Amino acid sequence: MKTARLILAIALAVSVTACCSCRKGKKNAKPLTETTWAMVEWEGQPFKADNNYTLVFSKEKGRFGGRGDCNSIMGNYTLSDNGKIKIESVASTRAMCANQAQEDKFIKELDRVDSYRIDGDLLMLMHDGEMLMVMQAQDTTMK
CATH class of the missing domain: 1.20.5 (Single alpha-helices involved in coiled-coils or other helix-helix interfaces)
Incomplete structure (x- = not known):
């Protein structure tokens, strides 16, 4: 006993x-919303840009904003169950960047994102299970 x-x-x-x-x-x-996410990996390679590529997902409005090389990026997103996300209506300001092709590709990749996963301070954005980009939470969280 x-x-x-x-x-x-x-x-x-x-x-x-x-x-x-x-x-x-x-x-x-880190929470998906109200966190500044900066790209650290793209197409399976470490990503280092002089100007951070960033995203911030708004908690209440279903909108996101961010930066590319020299333009502001904005659009809408919708979350559903099991880490599904739909990013749409992606637009940007129209300044011409030295690396415009890279920024244009970044915007097109955002349109492809259909799911995400957060592991600690890393946000993985995926399409059909394939990793498109990895972003890391920055020290500053939006208030």
Whole structure:
């Protein structure tokens, strides 16, 4: 009888500890909305640009904004179950950039995004399960 109680107590302790560590991991994940996300990987390669490519998803309005090389980017998004996201009506200001082709491609890629995943401070934007880009949360979170 004592052995059964001991085994039950150990199993309970392990379960509680496991649940606590799961909650801790999720607690450290950055929220999709009101976080400034900067691109760190694109097309499977590390992404380094003099001007950060960024996105910020608004919490209440279903809108997003961001930056490319030299233009502001904006559009609408809709979230649904299981990490699905629809990004549409992507537009930008019209300044001519030194690397305009890259910025245009970035805008077209945003139109393809159909799902996302957040792992800690990384946001993965995907199309049909294929990784399109990885963005990292910046220290400044929108208020």
